[in-house]
Amino acid sequence: MRTGMLALALGLLTLVFLPALPPVGMLLAMVLLALMLLPFRTYPLAFFLLGLVWACISAQWALDDRLAPELDGQTRWIEGRVVGLPQYSPGVVRFELADARARRTEVPTLLRLAWYDGPRVNSGERWRLAVTLKRPVGLLNPHAFDYEAWLLAQRIGATATVKDGHRLQSAQWAWRDAVRQRLLAVDAQGREGALAALVLGDSSGLSRADWQVLQDTGTVHLLVISGQHVGLLAGMVYLLVAGLARYGLWPQRLAWLPWACGLAFAAALGYGLLAGFEVPVRRACVMIGLVLLWRLRFRHLGAWWPWLLALNAVLLLDPLASLRPGFWLSFAAVAVLIFTFGGRLGPWRWWQTWTRAQWLIALGLGPVLLILNLPISLTGPLVNLLAVPWISLLVLPPALLGTLLLPVPYVGEGLLWLAGGLLDGLFSALSWVAGKLPAWVAPAVPLWAWAIAVLGAVLLLLPKGVPLRPLGWPMLLLLVFAPPRVVPEGRAEVWQLDVGQGLAIVVRTRQHTLLYDTGPGFRGFDLGAQVVLPALRKFGVRHLDLMLISHAHADHAGGARSIWRGLPVRQVISGEPQDLPNELRALPCASGKQWEWDGVRFTLWHWSGATDSNQNSCVLQIEANGERLLLTGDIDARAERVLLDSPLAVSSHWLQAPHHGSRSSSSEAFVRALAPQGVLISRGHGNSFGHPHPQVVERYQRLGVQIYDSAEHGAVRLLLGEFTAPQAMRRAARFWRSAPSVSPAP
Template sequence: MRTGMIALALGLLALRFLPVLPPVWFWLVLPVAALMMLPFRTYPLAFFLFGFSWACANAQWALDDRLPANLDGETRWVEGRVVGLPQNGEAVVRFQLADAHSRRETVPPLIRLAWYGGPPVNSGEQWRLAVKLKRPAGLLNPHAFDYDAWLLAQRIGATGTVKDGVRLQEARWAWRDGIRQRLQAVDAQGRTGALTALVLGDGAGLSREDWQVLQDTGTVHLLVISGQHIGLLAGLVYLLIAGLPRYGLWPGRLPWLPWACGLAFAAALGYGLLAGFDVPVRRACVMIGLVLLWRLRFRHLGAWWPLLLALNAVLLLDPLASLQQGFWLSFAAVAVLIFIFGGRLGPWRWWQSWTRAQWLIAIGLGPILLILGLPISLSGPLVNLLAVPWISLVVLPPALLGTLLLPIPFVGEGLLWVAGGLIDLLFRGLALMAGRFPAWMPAAVPLWIGGLGALGALLLLMPRGVPLRPLGWPLLLLLVFPPRQLLPEGTAEIWQLDVGQGLAILVRTRHHTLLYDAGPRFGDNDLGERVVLPTLRKLGVSGLDLMLISHAHADHAGGAQAVAKGLPVRRVLSGEPLELPTELQAEACESGRQWTWDGVQFALWQWAAARESNPKSCVLQIEANGERLLLTGDIDTAAERALLDSPLAVTTDWLQSPHHGSRSSSSPALLAALQPAAALISRGQGNAFGHPHPTVLARYRQRGMAIHDSAEQGAIRLQLGQFKPAWTMRQERRFWRPAP
């Protein structure tokens, strides 16, 4: 039976790694084939086929619920009910609309919406909204968070921006949102957001600085409700009921054991529902239920059997859960703990168990964090020694009890005030540790190195005396110091990152690195911090020899401060140095300046007569083995005419489309002089400026130019000097992504 359960889990997990879904007829035939195999003792294969077909069916249903292509970018009136916990920010309100329908069109049943300057929205309300609909799509960069996969896992079929709306019905049956509103009204000593995250699993109230502190110290799991919280509450309820009979406080006519098990599971389930019943919570509830069932029936289930059943239960309920990072971390953490404490020749003392568990979990989860592209906390093992019992034993009881007693005047508020103060003390300590030991964002490694590192971690988790155990250290160190592949002399690697309506281009030679523009920043949405900096680190960039900011507009220069804060930058040049923050210490773009890095030639140009920001863009030409790339910023037609009188007006293989393909740029004269073979366009999907303009695209196509558009293809990679075609992220096939 256990073999069959493993096979079922493998079939369900196989979905995560499919480049494309098999045709419908194929996964419809699989259950029939599986039934035919059962009598021939090939039940493991039958279970695998059952799991695989069920996972493919769910994925296909989710894909079929996506917004039709003909409605992409269209505005329609949509009716539906607000679900989940809306984020009512000052500038924008974000929420999900369920049971969505439109009178004349078929729209997905679940839509994620943003309403800029909109009124507060509460869960359970019925709304009629004018929505500009968009197909699910996110920024696509190497080794970055896959927003497309996350939307599919949440079964969100469309996103959109609300233009207008009318509330049709007040909130009904929105008890989680009601509790959140009560919590937000409580004085929690400035830690209402953290308290809400701990009680309801809603991290929207945590500031960006709070998230950074939690990430740096490896304590995100403490405020994002995990199995630890659920298990602790169930254990406390069980021990409370089990202790009552000893003091004669339990009715003799009622058997205490069934009641203890039942109430403990009810407490776990109730807390899980309060937290939104995400994957870690579902896994914990299933495992707790199995353990309590074993306790009730006095049967020995072992440790791995409940984990295996929980894995299958979660995947059967939602096969798309495997697309989420939290799924892998949740089950991996429990598996590491079981492996650590199982099969030992003798028990550890309690303090040995506690201290060893922390650093062994860090070793066990390190390769998984690296493969998932997540930061690794250097201080996590030490911090969690104190933070875990502080949250679990000191903060959580008054937080939950205070929430339960909120209807009683002063009692609930008082307990939550105490819990808020305790959380504030924790954050003060975490901030001190995060300032000294920030999280480490390692460079992405090839799959074979990740596999060797995982093998090394497995060896180190083995008990002492196991042969080859010391070999785990050098294997694990491969993740920290992977072999570096240097570029050939005279060539350059170019990455045009996918930063939406902005520009960020990474240029690397054998020993040098340059960043041309740093991505946009609009208000608190800093893509330099969110996208550019993490991507540079994962690509192995440890510092920049030069950051060249073409001009000072926010879509090109907005992310510069975040990049300069996160990486050492030797020099900053710009077409508008005085308009940039003084912290950057930017120097002026020197028109006519040239230099060579590792056999690759660079040359700068700027229109001296420019009066506005866009024409002042600093232009960069890169030449490697005779293959040229021209980075133009946002120059317009007038600046292009001046460029034609410069030494840069030579045949060019790759042209970064000026001003994102605006109608005011890419003049016929420029294209005739440069004769580019391909254009690189960096822009946001469905942007308000209409970039790229159809007239410009027509010019490109008329000349037979290849067009590479970040909004359609994601990040784009060139191997300058090798005369190879461009490679785009869409070519890395995943079944949830549209084909390139």
């Protein structure tokens, strides 16, 4: 039976690796084949097929509830009910609307909305809203978080921006939101948001600085409800009943063991309900239930049975859970502990168990964090030795008890004040540690090196004395010392990153790296920090030889300060150095300046007669093995005419579309003179500027120029000097990704 359950889990997990969902006919054939195989010894294959079919059907239901393409960018009046906990940040509230309906139009049943400068929105309310609908797409960059997959896992069929609206009905059955508002209103010594995260799983109250500290110290799992918190509460309830029974304080007419198991499971479910039943909580509740059932019936199931049953239960209830990084981390952490402690012949002392568990989890989860493109905390094992008992034993009990006793004057608030003070002390210590040694963003490694590292981690988790165990260290260290991906001499690897309505292009030669523009930064977000800097680190870039900022507009220079602080930068050049932060010490763009790196030639151009910021853009030509790329920033048609009288007015194989493809640029004379075979357009999906303009798109298509649009294709990679077509990330098929509407050349 265990083999069948394992096969079922593998079938359910296969979904995440599918480039496309099978057609209905194939799914029916797999069901019939599975039913035929069930009575025989091949039943594991039958379970595998049934799991795969159920996962595909569930995924297709979610895909069918996505926004229709013809509604993308349109404004509609919709009605619906606010669900979950709305997230507030300066100037904007984000929330989810369920049971959405619109007149004469079919819209997805669940939408994620953003209302800028809007009123307060509470969970459980019904609203009528005018919204601009968008397809559920996100930025798509190498080795980065896949927002589109996350939206599908949440079964969100569209995102939207609210233009206007009015409340139809006040909140009903919104007790979680009411609890959150009470928590945020108490005096918790400035840590009200952290308490809401700990008690309710609502992380919206944590600042970006708090998140960074938690990430750097490997303690995110402590502030966002995890299975550990649920298990701790269940264990405390069980021990309380057992203690009362031991000292004769439990009613003798009631058998203490069934009550202890039942109350412990009820406490776990209650906490899970309070937390919104995310994947770690679901897994914990299933495993706790199985352990308590074993305890009640005095049957030894073994450690792997509850884990396997929990895995199948979570996936059967929600097959799309496998699209979330938290799912893999949650089950992998428990699997590491079971594997580590399950094969021991003798027990460790309690302090050995506690200290070794932290280091072994760190070793086991290292490859998992790397493949999920998450940072690895180097201080996590040491920090968690103290942080876990601090949260579990000192902070969590008064936080939960204080929340429960909030109706009692002074008592609940006093307990929450105490919990907040303890949290503040912990954050102070964590901030000090994070400042000394932040998390390590490991460069991407080849798949073969990652597989060897996984095998090395497994060897290190084995007991001492196992043959070949010492070989685990050099195998695991391949994560650190794997041979880097080297750009050939005389070639340049160019990445146009997907940064929405902005621009960021990474150019790497064999031994040098240049960054042309830094991505946008405004309205409380900084894509230089969120996208560009992590991408540079994943590429293995340890310093920038040159950060070239075309001009000072926020969509091109907004991320400059974050990148300057996150990586050593040897030189900064800009068309508008005087308008950049003084700390960058930017030099002016000198027209005609040339240099060569590793056989690749670079040439600058700047219009001295520019009258506005866009015209001041510093233009860069890159030539590798006779193949040219021209990066133009935001120059307009007037600057283009002047550039055509410069030495850069030669045939260019590739062109970065001036000003994101606006109507005021990409003039026909300019495009004809350069005669590019392909154009790179960096812009935001559904942007309010209308970029690229339809006339510009038509012009490029009429002249036979292939269009590579970041909003349609995600990040684009070009190996300059090889005369090959670029690689668009969205062309790497995944069943949850919408195909690009304009396909690149094969």
